[in-house]
Amino acid sequence: MEKQKLPKKLEEKLKKDFQDEEILIVLSSDITAKGLYGKEWLVVTSKKLLVFSVDKLDVNILSVIELDSIKKIESVNLVGSGVLEIDTGEHIYRVISYSDAKNADFCQAVDDIKDLLSGKSLIGKDRTKHRKICKTCSRPIPQDMNKCPRCTERRKTLFRILNFSRPYKKLLLFVFLTMILGTGFGLATPYMSKLFIDFILKPDSITGIYVYAKWLPLAALVLLVAYAGQLFFEGIRERLSGSMGFRTVYDVRAAIYKRLQELSLSFFDKHQTGAILTRVNQDTGELQRFLVDFLPLTMESIFMLIGVGTFLFILSWQLTIFIFIPIVATVLFLKKIFPNIRTYFHRFFQRRAKLSALVNDSISGMRVIKVFGQESVEMEKFAERSGDYRDAGVELTRKWSIYHPILHFFIWCGVVIVWFGGGKLVFLGKMSVGSVVAYSGYLMMFYRPVFMLTRMAQMITNSLAAAERVFDVIDTELEIKDEPDAVNMPHIKGKIEFKDVTFGYNKFKPVIKDFRATIYSNEMIGLVGKSGAGKSTIINLICRLYDVNKGGILIDGIDIRKIKYSDLKSQIGVVIQETFLFNGTIFNNIAYAKPDTAKEEVIEAAIAANAHEFIINKPDGYDTEVGERGNRLSVGEKQRISIARAILRNPRILILDEATSSVDTQTEGKIQEALLNLTKGRTTIAIAHRLSTLRSCNRLLVIEDGKIAEFGTHEELTAKKGIFYNLVMMQKRLSKVKAVDG
Numbered sequence: 001m002e003k004q005k006l007p008k009k010l011e012e013k014l015k016k017d018f019q020d021e022e023i024l025i026v027l028s029s030d031i032t033a034k035g036l037y038g039k040e041w042l043v044v045t046s047k048k049l050l051v052f053s054v055d056k057l058d059v060n061i062l063s064v065i066e067l068d069s070i071k072k073i074e075s076v077n078l079v080g081s082g083v084l085e086i087d088t089g090e091h092i093y094r095v096i097s098y099s100d101a102k103n104a105d106f107c108q109a110v111d112d113i114k115d116l117l118s119g120k121s122l123i124g125k126d127r128t129k130h131r132k133i134c135k136t137c138s139r140p141i142p143q144d145m146n147k148c149p150r151c152t153e154r155r156k157t158l159f160r161i162l163n164f165s166r167p168y169k170k171l172l173l174f175v176f177l178t179m180i181l182g183t184g185f186g187l188a189t190p191y192m193s194k195l196f197i198d199f200i201l202k203p204d205s206i207t208g209i210y211v212y213a214k215w216l217p218l219a220a221l222v223l224l225v226a227y228a229g230q231l232f233f234e235g236i237r238e239r240l241s242g243s244m245g246f247r248t249v250y251d252v253r254a255a256i257y258k259r260l261q262e263l264s265l266s267f268f269d270k271h272q273t274g275a276i277l278t279r280v281n282q283d284t285g286e287l288q289r290f291l292v293d294f295l296p297l298t299m300e301s302i303f304m305l306i307g308v309g310t311f312l313f314i315l316s317w318q319l320t321i322f323i324f325i326p327i328v329a330t331v332l333f334l335k336k337i338f339p340n341i342r343t344y345f346h347r348f349f350q351r352r353a354k355l356s357a358l359v360n361d362s363i364s365g366m367r368v369i370k371v372f373g374q375e376s377v378e379m380e381k382f383a384e385r386s387g388d389y390r391d392a393g394v395e396l397t398r399k400w401s402i403y404h405p406i407l408h409f410f411i412w413c414g415v416v417i418v419w420f421g422g423g424k425l426v427f428l429g430k431m432s433v434g435s436v437v438a439y440s441g442y443l444m445m446f447y448r449p450v451f452m453l454t455r456m457a458q459m460i461t462n463s464l465a466a467a468e469r470v471f472d473v474i475d476t477e478l479e480i481k482d483e484p485d486a487v488n489m490p491h492i493k494g495k496i497e498f499k500d501v502t503f504g505y506n507k508f509k510p511v512i513k514d515f516r517a518t519i520y521s522n523e524m525i526g527l528v529g530k531s532g533a534g535k536s537t538i539i540n541l542i543c544r545l546y547d548v549n550k551g552g553i554l555i556d557g558i559d560i561r562k563i564k565y566s567d568l569k570s571q572i573g574v575v576i577q578e579t580f581l582f583n584g585t586i587f588n589n590i591a592y593a594k595p596d597t598a599k600e601e602v603i604e605a606a607i608a609a610n611a612h613e614f615i616i617n618k619p620d621g622y623d624t625e626v627g628e629r630g631n632r633l634s635v636g637e638k639q640r641i642s643i644a645r646a647i648l649r650n651p652r653i654l655i656l657d658e659a660t661s662s663v664d665t666q667t668e669g670k671i672q673e674a675l676l677n678l679t680k681g682r683t684t685i686a687i688a689h690r691l692s693t694l695r696s697c698n699r700l701l702v703i704e705d706g707k708i709a710e711f712g713t714h715e716e717l718t719a720k721k722g723i724f725y726n727l728v729m730m731q732k733r734l735s736k737v738k739a740v741d742g
Contacts, residue, residue: 009059021048022045023043023045025044030102040097049065050064065095067116076094083096174240179299189227191438264479265540279353304446308442315442322421325413345396354388354389358385418440422435492567496542496653502548516708526699526700539657555568572655587602603622606641655685656687698713
């Protein structure tokens with residue numbers, strides 16, 4: 001594993017306490033021993049494996065294990081995270097935790113440590129096999145991103161934002177037109193001050209008569225029309241640019257949401273829900289502000305700069321040359337601070353996303369938090385994440401509060417130059433007082449867009465950082481997609497073959513290993529095994545929620561990767577233990593499997609699922625609202641609605657994943673009767689918590705450690721007195737215990 005840069009305190013401690021040992025591996029985690037977000041350090045020397053935590057005050061040693069004592073080392077997958085597990089023969093230690101984002105790094109570290117234990121050298125070893133490496137900078141690309149964030153061209157990101165506005169190019173043309181007209185009217189106002197001072201309000205030097213007094217009403221009217229015209233076209237511009245901006249962002253949101261629907265479950269395994277919501281809502285909101293507010297104002301500022309610059313040269317080219325000195329200084333200063341500011345914005349957005357993810361997880365798991373009384377723990381987590389977000393915002397504001405006054409100082413230097421230089425030219429008779437006043441007015445108009453453009457660093461950085469996060473999702477490569485030579489299969493017979501299938505949610509940790517099995521058309525198969533054996537994973541692979549790492553799954557003799565994805569999905573029905581119902585009516589939830597179906601078909605499906613009776617007994621019948629996630633219905637009612645949904649779909653392949661494990665015996669009887677109706681004439685694969693419910697299966701496959709350990713009928717496996725028999729006996733003993741307790 002490549003060495004990371006150590007904190008200074010930790011580096012000093014290693015030099016002091018472990019000076020005779022060569023440091024071979026250094027790796028930081030992103031989860032602490034308390035399960036909170038933060039860093040701990042794995043350090044492997046030539047003799048020891050060490051784990052440290054580093055705080056503001058001290059360096060703490062959390063684990064010290066001699067390399068010679070390690071019998072086995074593995075990276076163990078947990079839910080959304082992992083842990084480094086070490087077996088010394090006497091004890092098993094879980095020494096350091098990490099999130100899925102660090103999974104590949106720790107898998108690589110495990111490989112390196114295994115090499116060290118076997119006496120191999122790490123010199124010259126390829127450490128890139130677990131990571132995507134940027135071709136430009138040769139540094140690892142973060143696991144949750146497709147492109148290297150360090151090498152992304154900002155110009156391309158900007159053009160991609162503008163590219164979403166292409167369908168509205170006519171609207172954009174009108175925006176340009178109103179800007180030009182509004183700018184034209186605005187440019188007339190300072191010049192009117194010159195006319196007033198030098199002509200209309202200036203008496204004749206000899207007679208003292210106001211020669212141009214008769215033009216005063218007309219000049220006042222022209223000034224009024226200029227102000228009115230400027231405001232009128234600014235209003236039109238705001239209306240048109242707002243319309244264009246909101247429509248463009250609508251398209252961006254549609255694009256990211258469409259991509260989220262297309263992405264495989266592996267993407268959602270790696271990203272927290274709150275972080276995804278942040279990209280859909282908040283990051284696109286930043287783009288919206290860019291398109292609605294910043295982009296039109298920037299274009300207007302550019303037009304104003306061109307127009308005002310022209311008038312400044314006309315009034316006095318000498319003064320204009322001098323005022324470009326502070327402008328050049330401003331541009332150079334912006335160029336210097338831009339990369340620094342961008343870093344702070346990225347940190348700010350990253351911490352905001354992590355806070356949103358935590359809040360989302362907390363709200364989703366509120367029942368669990370309340371049951372276990374972990375409110376104080378969640379408050380600590382929130383305080384830490386919220387504090388990180390606060391600190392990032394404070395740091396960003398602090399930096400900008402330093403840069404912003406400096407920018408303004410450069411700009412106001414130009415004002416001083418005008419009055420000093422203009423005054424000199426008046427004394428020399430090379431400029432009139434009216435010209436100096438007009439020039440000063442134009443300079444204020446000139447600096448207004450310059451002030452606007454000085455904020456470009458802040459606003460562009462803000463928008464581009466958000467845009468990169470949005471486009472990162474849109475550009476995510478689809479893992480589950482139709483192959484170029486995919487075939488149409490509108491009528492599947494239902495034969496399923498597993499050909500040496502190997503698969504792991506983490507590719508380095510297979511769950512299914514060289515799996516071989518054949519399920520015949522219209523056959524009912526039961527999958528049996530301990531929790532974690534791989535039963536649900538087999539279901540996920542048949543549904544093609546994931547693609548196999550090795551081998552292949554064939555349906556009717558054709559690899560499922562060669563079957564049109566829409567044809568495959570339309571002929572697979574699933575009834576799972578944790579039924580998900582959408583917020584809406586019972587009718588809509590059943591009809592979800594076939595949105596354009598007639599009401600009669602929905603009722604027929606409900607009758608077949610033994611759901612019709614309880615539905616019509618509700619006050620609103622099929623129009624009853626189920627509530628969020630179906631919380632207004634019982635578990636059994638939700639399950640029967642799920643079965644009705646599957647019956648309506650009429651699939652050729654049916655998956656039953658623990659369909660009756662969460663209901664009472666009476667409800668289970670009704671569900672079993674409904675399932676009997678559902679399984680007729682189709683290939684069925686069932687996973688059941690109660691092994692006795694699998695008696696009707698043609699065959700049972702006993703899964704252990706990702707492989708088939710036993711297979712046969714219920715009676716054959718019971719008589720064999722092997723793994724299945726032991727599982728049945730264990731359940732009977734547990735049932736007796738429950739009966740005594742109950």
